[in-house]
Amino acid sequence: xxxxxxxxxxxxxxxxxxxxxxxxxxxxxxxxxxxxxxxxxxxxxxxxxxxxxxxxxxxxxxxxxxxxxxxxxxxxxxxxxxxxxxxxxxxxxxxxxxxxxxxxxxxxxxxxxxxxxxxxxxxxxxxxxxxxxxxxxxxxxxxxxxxxxxxxxxxxxxxxxxxxxxxxxxxxxxxxxxxxxxxxxxxxxxxxxxxxxxxxxxxxxxxxxxxxxxxxxxxxxxxxxxxxxxxxxxxxxxxxxxxx
Amino acid sequence: xxxxxxxxxxxxxxxxxxxxxxxxxxxxxxxxxxxxxxxxxxxxxxxxxxxxxxxxxxxxxxxxxxxxxxxxxxxxxxxxxxxxxxxxxxxxxxxxxxxxxxxxxxxxxxxxxxxxxxxxxxxxxxxxxxxxxxxxxxxxxxxxxxxxxxxxxxxxxxxxxxxxxxxxxxxxxxxxxxxxxxxxxxxxxxxxxxxxxxxxxxxxxxxxxxxxxxxxxxxxxxxxxxxxxxxxxxxxxxxxxxxxxxxxxxxxxxxxxxxxxxxxxxxxxxxxxxxxxxxxxxxxxxxxxxxxxxxxxxxxxxxxxxxxxxxxxxxxxxxx
Numbered sequence: 001x002x003x004x005x006x007x008x009x010x011x012x013x014x015x016x017x018x019x020x021x022x023x024x025x026x027x028x029x030x031x032x033x034x035x036x037x038x039x040x041x042x043x044x045x046x047x048x049x050x051x052x053x054x055x056x057x058x059x060x061x062x063x064x065x066x067x068x069x070x071x072x073x074x075x076x077x078x079x080x081x082x083x084x085x086x087x088x089x090x091x092x093x094x095x096x097x098x099x100x101x102x103x104x105x106x107x108x109x110x111x112x113x114x115x116x117x118x119x120x121x122x123x124x125x126x127x128x129x130x131x132x133x134x135x136x137x138x139x140x141x142x143x144x145x146x147x148x149x150x151x152x153x154x155x156x157x158x159x160x161x162x163x164x165x166x167x168x169x170x171x172x173x174x175x176x177x178x179x180x181x182x183x184x185x186x187x188x189x190x191x192x193x194x195x196x197x198x199x200x201x202x203x204x205x206x207x208x209x210x211x212x213x214x215x216x217x218x219x220x221x222x223x224x225x226x227x228x229x230x231x232x233x234x235x236x237x238x239x240x241x242x243x244x
Numbered sequence: 245x246x247x248x249x250x251x252x253x254x255x256x257x258x259x260x261x262x263x264x265x266x267x268x269x270x271x272x273x274x275x276x277x278x279x280x281x282x283x284x285x286x287x288x289x290x291x292x293x294x295x296x297x298x299x300x301x302x303x304x305x306x307x308x309x310x311x312x313x314x315x316x317x318x319x320x321x322x323x324x325x326x327x328x329x330x331x332x333x334x335x336x337x338x339x340x341x342x343x344x345x346x347x348x349x350x351x352x353x354x355x356x357x358x359x360x361x362x363x364x365x366x367x368x369x370x371x372x373x374x375x376x377x378x379x380x381x382x383x384x385x386x387x388x389x390x391x392x393x394x395x396x397x398x399x400x401x402x403x404x405x406x407x408x409x410x411x412x413x414x415x416x417x418x419x420x421x422x423x424x425x426x427x428x429x430x431x432x433x434x435x436x437x438x439x440x441x442x443x444x445x446x447x448x449x450x451x452x453x454x455x456x457x458x459x460x461x462x463x464x465x466x467x468x469x470x471x472x473x474x475x476x477x478x479x480x481x482x483x484x485x486x487x488x489x490x491x492x493x494x495x496x497x498x499x500x501x502x503x504x505x506x507x508x509x510x511x512x513x514x515x516x517x518x519x520x521x522x523x524x525x526x527x528x529x530x531x532x533x534x535x536x537x538x539x540x541x542x543x544x545x546x547x548x549x550x551x552x553x554x555x556x557x558x559x560x561x562x563x564x
Binding site: 070073089099101102103109153 | 431437497
């Protein structure tokens with residue numbers, strides 16, 4: 001995927017300004033930055049939830065800037081939301097089935113097939129035991145796993161994970177990291193937005209840093225954690241945690 | 245599990261059988277009442293389908309009226325067979341639904357409710373203001389359905405029951421289909437749904453269209469059956485209100501709920517009207533409020549609690 005000069009205005013404020021971002025197949029790219037730096041906005045623009053003000057977004061050679069979210073999904077980009085958005089009137093399994101039934105290449109997929117493939121995904125995500133549970137019965141970590149499963153059910157080639165570890169304890173974080181590693185091994189390309197520094201530094205091949213809507217760094221994790229500008233604007237004390 | 249499904253099926257056969265045999269036992273008046281019940285089965289079931297996408301219409305009378313006036317105008321102009329104007333009534337209602345559906349796409353539920361209400365009222369006024377086409381406020385007469393004799397009511401009953409059956413069947417099949425997943429996803433969270441490949445516009449408008457179609461057909465039927473319609477009857481807000489209350493009372497996200505609601509409320513309303521004479525509406529209102537207070541899932545929900553089902557997965561909801 002290639003973002004070139006991506007700019008997004010809300011009224012007079014540039015939430016994103018001339019952001020360039022390239023992601024190659026099979027990479028895990030970390031996207032970090034202080035709150036309000038534009039990370040989620042970038043995801044929203046890529047996935048079509050917000051229209052692009054300026055710039056272009058190409059995916060597998062095709063221009064996708066300006067496409068509506070359901071079309072972006074059908075092109076092969078999946079995404080999780082920062083605060084999970086499960087369908088509360090459905091069970092866990094049914095939530096995932098929605099992705100299987102309507103995601104990329106699904107046209108007319110029948111319920112039985114969707115159910116089977118969804119069960120496989122739930123198995124991989126560690127939720128098989130809770131497949132018939134109601135959303136209200138899930139823990140926070142379960143909900144994150146569910147959010148991930150739903151996105152995976154749409155058969156994406158590029159996965160955008162928005163703070164999937166927020167609010168989890170260290171054990172849970174380790175588990176989710178394992179899950180992400182597994183997905184990556186199966187050939188997925190992933191962009192991870194995170195505040196949990198050690199997770200990003202460990203998982204990512206490359207890290208991009210946003211600050212006030214602009215990209216200020218784009219390099220392998222060790223370089224980024226040493227970059228003066230990044231440390232000044234963001235890492236601060238966390239630099240010490242990241243390098244441990 | 246097999247037992248329950250078998251029992252439900254048996255119960256259904258019994259019910260359909262008794263409904264089919266009713267005309268043998270009922271007076272003309274009671275038959276008329278049952279016809280009204282069937283009309284409301286169609287309207288409440290259809291309204292309920294729209295709710296599955298979280299779109300709450302307060303103007304379903306609009307589709308009823310479009311159907312009724314289609315029948316009146318077309319029949320008087322061209323004397324086409326009634327079945328044909330009923331179908332046309334359904335089609336034109338669907339067209340109306342697409343129009344209002346698209347207009348309401350980005351509205352919050354409360355705004356959509358008001359917009360649909362306004363739509364119904366606007367159509368009523370439109371009809372009044374075009375006397376050249378619709379005879380305006382004076383209303384339109386039509387020749388009675390099936391000749392208006394004694395057997396006419398029986399045929400009308402079978403016709404409207406057939407329409408009701410088709411409507412309920414549509415709801416039933418819809419609920420077990422892939423479409424229901426899209427409807428429910430859109431209902432629960434539009435953004436999440438679109439991120440999973442669902443086009444919310446497509447499914448919201450689709451729900452509106454399906455919801456309007458049978459109401460239009462039954463509106464045309466009604467015009468032929470009553471052999472006279474006027475704007476206030478055809479676009480009556482009472483129709484829109486009953487369309488909501490019946491599913492609410494019977495059970496919103498079920499198939500049987502609107503049907504149960506239609507039966508009970510139509511018959512209850514009539515019973516009260518006869519026995520209580522004055523102020524029956526107040527009692528009717530009180531009963532409704534009590535029901536809504538104590539039965540948030542409607543009567544069908546109550547039945548489910550009795551049979552102690554554990555959590556209702558979408559896909560395990562059959563004929564309820």
